[in-house]
Amino acid sequence: MHLFFFLFILGSLTASVLSITKGKGDKDECATKATTEQAFLTACFRGNNERLQELLALSCANSLLAAKEGVSAGFRFGYTGLIWAAEKNHTKTLRLLLEYRGAGSTLASYSTNNGISALYHAARLGNLDSVNLILSKDPSNVINMPVTYGEHNGTTPLLAAARNGHTNIVKILLNSGADPHVRLPETGYFPMYFAAKLGDQEMVKELIRVDSPVNLQTSSGVSALAVATAWGHQQTVDALLIDQADPNLVDVFKTSPLHRAAYYGYTNILKLLIGKGADVNAQNLDGRTAMHFAAIGGHTATLRALLPSCPALKTDKNSRTALEAAQLEELNLSKRKTTSETSEKLRKLKEVLNILKGYSPCN
Numbered sequence: 001m002h003l004f005f006f007l008f009i010l011g012s013l014t015a016s017v018l019s020i021t022k023g024k025g026d027k028d029e030c031a032t033k034a035t036t037e038q039a040f041l042t043a044c045f046r047g048n049n050e051r052l053q054e055l056l057a058l059s060c061a062n063s064l065l066a067a068k069e070g071v072s073a074g075f076r077f078g079y080t081g082l083i084w085a086a087e088k089n090h091t092k093t094l095r096l097l098l099e100y101r102g103a104g105s106t107l108a109s110y111s112t113n114n115g116i117s118a119l120y121h122a123a124r125l126g127n128l129d130s131v132n133l134i135l136s137k138d139p140s141n142v143i144n145m146p147v148t149y150g151e152h153n154g155t156t157p158l159l160a161a162a163r164n165g166h167t168n169i170v171k172i173l174l175n176s177g178a179d180p181h182v183r184l185p186e187t188g189y190f191p192m193y194f195a196a197k198l199g200d201q202e203m204v205k206e207l208i209r210v211d212s213p214v215n216l217q218t219s220s221g222v223s224a225l226a227v228a229t230a231w232g233h234q235q236t237v238d239a240l241l242i243d244q245a246d247p248n249l250v251d252v253f254k255t256s257p258l259h260r261a262a263y264y265g266y267t268n269i270l271k272l273l274i275g276k277g278a279d280v281n282a283q284n285l286d287g288r289t290a291m292h293f294a295a296i297g298g299h300t301a302t303l304r305a306l307l308p309s310c311p312a313l314k315t316d317k318n319s320r321t322a323l324e325a326a327q328l329e330e331l332n333l334s335k336r337k338t339t340s341e342t343s344e345k346l347r348k349l350k351e352v353l354n355i356l357k358g359y360s361p362c363n
């Protein structure tokens with residue numbers, strides 16, 4: 001814990017104690033504005049609803065709702081009680097604040113200088129009730145607001161909810177005008193990327209329903225289809241292909257979704273990709289084709305599923321065909337200590353070699 005933060009809590013504690021010993025007289029508490037504001041922010045931070053209700057009963061309650069943390073609060077500079085309640089996931093506290101008669105839409109829509117809003121936290125933490133409460137107070141000017149600090153830079157409430165797999169919240173945000181085209185500045189991650197990586201079928205369908213672009217790529221060129229393939233999410237791959245995902249988009253290493261399916265031995269996914277026109281002869285930067293990956297990996301079923309498409313006998317950057325690369329893999333493996341794992345892989349590689357020795361590409 002940062003020292004300033006410790007001092008902040010300590011300060012607030014003292015403040016609370018002071019205000020209690022002084023009695024709960026409205027005049028006293030509202031007269032010591034700074035102290036009372038700090039007590040209020042602390043009550044929100046802690047989810048101390050009893051204290052909060054006392055404070056909200058004061059004549060200066062409206063100014064407390066608008067009170068903000070000072071610069072000593074670090075990146076929490078500018079936090080209101082509502083943002084504290086959201087960050088600490090205190091649903092009841094948040095409800096008390098938003099249902100207070102003086103709490104207008106500005107309270108819910110308020111964000112700090114670095115883009116942090118109550119909605120951002122509630123979406124990030126998967127707090128459906130809080131998200132609904134905040135949205136009911138017109139959050140139109142924060143729904144697409146990105147936070148602008150540190151590793152979270154560029155994260156909107158939608159990206160935060162999608163990344164953390166909060167499907168219901170993604171749905172509600174999209175229905176309330178969240179932009180599905182949004183991307184993180186450095187990685188280039190986008191909502192569909194997260195949904196596809198998680199294999200969250202409901203989230204994927206929701207994003208498709210609002211016409212999320214299906215062929216976006218991250219900064220390293222990874223598409224939603226590629227990431228769904230790499231994680232073996234067959235249903236997601238299917239849904240994306242039906243939504244016209246391009247099976248031939250490659251990443252910066254020229255790795256295609258088909259390469260990934262072959263590498264991991266996902267036979268069903270490989271078939272789906274080929275069915276939608278994946279190029280069986282595509283080579284990555286190392287010159288490897290899907291046949292190389294399936295062969296080296298010892299994925300015999302995947303290899304058999306690939307061959308009816310008549311892939312050409314391409315050579316990799318070391319001038320090896322898939323057969324030659326698999327032979328080298330076998331040699332390499334046979335020099336290593338025998339374990340049940342290596343002997344199983346060797347058995348599969350032998351089968352691969354038999355399959356490939358009998359293979360000749362059609363014209």
Ligand SMILES: *[C@@H]1O[C@H](CO)[C@@H](O)[C@H](O)[C@H]1NC(C)=O
Nearest residue numbers: 089091124125126127128129
């Ligand atoms: C936040 O609160 C909600 C509602 O109580 C709960 O479902 C969710 O898991 C909480 N999130 C975290 C990160 O604790």
Ligand SMILES: *[C@@H]1O[C@H](CO)[C@@H](O)[C@H](O)[C@H]1NC(C)=O
Nearest residue numbers: 148149150153154184185186
């Ligand atoms: C956040 O990302 C924006 C691009 O969207 C960039 O201009 C800015 O410098 C970044 N800020 C930080 C703190 O990384």
Ligand SMILES: *[C@@H]1O[C@H](CO)[C@@H](O)[C@H](O)[C@H]1NC(C)=O
Nearest residue numbers: 325328329330331332333336
């Ligand atoms: C042989 O196996 C080792 C250990 O897995 C690996 O580092 C090396 O790259 C392999 N060599 C070839 C030529 O595949």
